[in-house]
Amino acid sequence: MDQVLPPPLARHFYKQYSVLNPDVIYVELPRTGHTATYSSPIPDQEQSCGWQVAISFILSPTFQPDTSCLKKISPIDFAGTTVQSKQMALTYFGTINMWN
Template sequence: MADIYCPAQTTAILGYPTDQYYRKYPSTKTRLPVLVLHGDMEQVLPVPLSRHFYKQYSVLNPDVIYVELPRTGHTATYSSPIPNQEESCGWQIAISFMLSPTFQPDTSCLKKN
């Protein structure tokens, strides 16, 4: 398959040049817990890109968790549906992930919306 990567075009689209890590995926297995939160209404970073990242990275790391938030835009921790006045569903999921000894986030707030 031909490589269609074009640095000049990518710079034009992104507004800045890419760094040395662009298009490089992890190559060694790890057990570092990773939480990927993605809004289904995201317009800056397309949903299929996050799904692709999750699929590729989870081959090397079984501790990657992908959560897609409904009715949520680019900033999943701030713009996710709000179950109460204090915090968003995205924040609840992120905090529960960090506080869990098994790194399993509580996604019950998704069912409330």
């Protein structure tokens, strides 16, 4: 979430920049799409992992984010069987079955 770096930079540049600059913290969220704050769901929690990391960074007196949620990010539901997937399918396709 650093506006100094333009968005189109490849991931390895962000990683390298964080190695060179001790003031930059690079956090990579697995199984997460373009908007980490919204596309990193955790089972049985309303707040996504991306939001948890961002908020913990802001609230930390040392500006160290809590990344403990990274291991809890939901797997991608390609089958469309989870409640979240069915709700999204209903919202966007008008049915709970995203494949019909």
